[in-house]
Amino acid sequence: MSKKTLVSAITAALVVGAASTTFAAANPFSDVPADSWAYDAVTTLAADGVIDGFPDGTYKGQQTMTRYEMAQIVARAMAKTDLEKADKALVDKLAAEFAEELDNLGVRVADLEKKSDNVKWGGELRYTYTNVKDDFEGPNVDNDGNELLFRLDPKAYIGNSGWTANARIDYTVDIDTDSNGNDATVDRIYVEGPLFGATVQAGKLPVFTAQGLVMDDPISGAQVAFGSDVFNTTIAAGRYNETHESFGVKNGKDITAEYYGVQFDYTPNDNLELNAGYTALNNVDVIANYGANILLADGADNDLGIWYVGGKYAFDKNVALAGQYAKSDADDYDTAWTAELQYKGADIADAGSWGMYAGYRSIDVLSVVHQTYDDIIDAGYKGAVVGVQYVPAENILATVEYFDGKNIVADDLNMDSDASKFFGRVDFFF
Structure with missing residues (x-):
């Protein structure tokens, strides 16, 4: 320029x-x-x-x-x-x-x-509609959903140290029943700052790995990132306890585990991004039982390791291809992969901008920890996905996504397995 x-x-x-x-x-x-x-x-x-x-x-x-x-x-x-x-x-x-x-x-x-006030506030108000169809009527399937979410993201600067205190507070309303969800939840609360040339996070902090295929959820622990613009390493360790993602059928127990992970990111130029890593869940406490396949036994000291590799290549400023592959050491349902072709991209600061993608996802139930995609129903499904995002006005983002595929376990058992999902969302950021 x-x-x-x-x-x-x-x-x-x-x-x-x-x-x-x-x-x-x-x-x-x-x-x-x-x-x-x-x-x-x-x-x-x-x-x-x-x-x-x-x-x-x-x-x-x-x-x-x-x-x-x-x-x-x-x-x-x-x-x-x-x-x-x-x-x-x-x-x-x-x-x-x-x-x-x-x-x-x-x-x-x-x-x-920083302003004269050392606390910076951000957040969003969003409306989400989902419609799910599953001939097998698998676990955690809600046929229709209408939800409002109000989110606050405060950030407080800790003197001139370069450290910040961060939180995310969510409150939901179920429109179908005109009822409030649970009390406001603190989804994240952690400190972040520089230490010995690295960036350190500690507390209940967000972890995002494999472009979101393997993990997009908080852990209670610490995360350290260090390296350069070309090669960067991120290490995380802590306690993971989640109640809303499926590892199959949970008989009265949440999934809790010791979480360990490392990811390597290599970005040699503006067109290419590569990543590889490993995630371990130790002492997993869960039952996942599909037919005769007992994936993890309740009460045992179960360990689950997941390795993954992937990347993204931009052909030009408008077109990019992204993909990830993950495999766990579970006995069954241990593989996940996703590939998508992306065109342009929506920027909430640029009214009128838009983007779209089309691809395919196959995510076995024990191949990931908590996948990030809103289009697919959950782990345990495979099929084609397509999505469009549009910014009608600054800081307003409209999203429409569709999934058409199968329930993996039902398909293996030669049962009715057709499944689909429509996802629509409008975000108002502030």
Whole structure:
């Protein structure tokens, strides 16, 4: 991106009325004459400390800018506290575009996000409709669902240490019965910050592995990530206790286990992402009984190990192919894989943006811990998936997804196994 293009794109966001600003008499850059179309904007941005020039006193407006240079400018813009609402919205769009580079700036950006109040609030209100059909009428199948969820995501900055305290609080309402769900639940509560060159999380924290195929749920423990932009390692350990994902039929017991995991991520360029890892659940407490196949025995000290590999390749800015493969050491129903072709992508900061995907998922009941996909019914199903996302207005996301496939266990038993799911959701982010 040239600096001329850059100035055109961000002047409105970073300058509050250039015409009303009093400029210093001296020209800050020798190669930006007073009669230049960009003089007022460049001078104002320089005076505000948003941009700076080269040591020789030039601006070099025709020189190509790197994304990291752009991210530094956006970071400085984020520090400005006197922007109008519309100007701040444009800065937020730039921050979303350069989110990865801003992330890599680390604590400096976190410091810039702080307000006079050291607590930052975010969250969402969302409506979800689901319709599930399963000829086998498998476990945990709810034929229709209408749910409202209100979520708060507070983040508190702990002095100037670079550490934050984070939480996620959920409250649900079942529209079909016009009844509230359980009391508000604290789904996450943890601290995060730098330590010895790594990023550390501790508490009840989110774990996301294998692009969500193997794990997308909290554990109570710790997670450490370290490495570089090209090669990164994440290690997690803690206690896992979940009540809403199926490992088959649970006879009165929740799934509880000691959780251990490691993931390696390799990103050699902007087009390719590769990952591999291993997850272990030790001392699993659960019954999973399908016909004659007793997958895990109640009361025994059961261990379940899962290894996985996958990645994503972007052919261009619009088209990408993503896939994951996982296999556990269970005796049966031990394999999962997913592949999808993605086109474009919805960005909540960009009204009118949209994306879609089509693919196939096959997830055996003992091949994953807690898969992330809303389209498939649950672990224990296989079939084709398709989905579309659209942003009708800023910070509003509409999602429609469909699954058409089979119940894996019923199919193995030569029973009626056809299954389908329609999923629709509207998210309002704040």
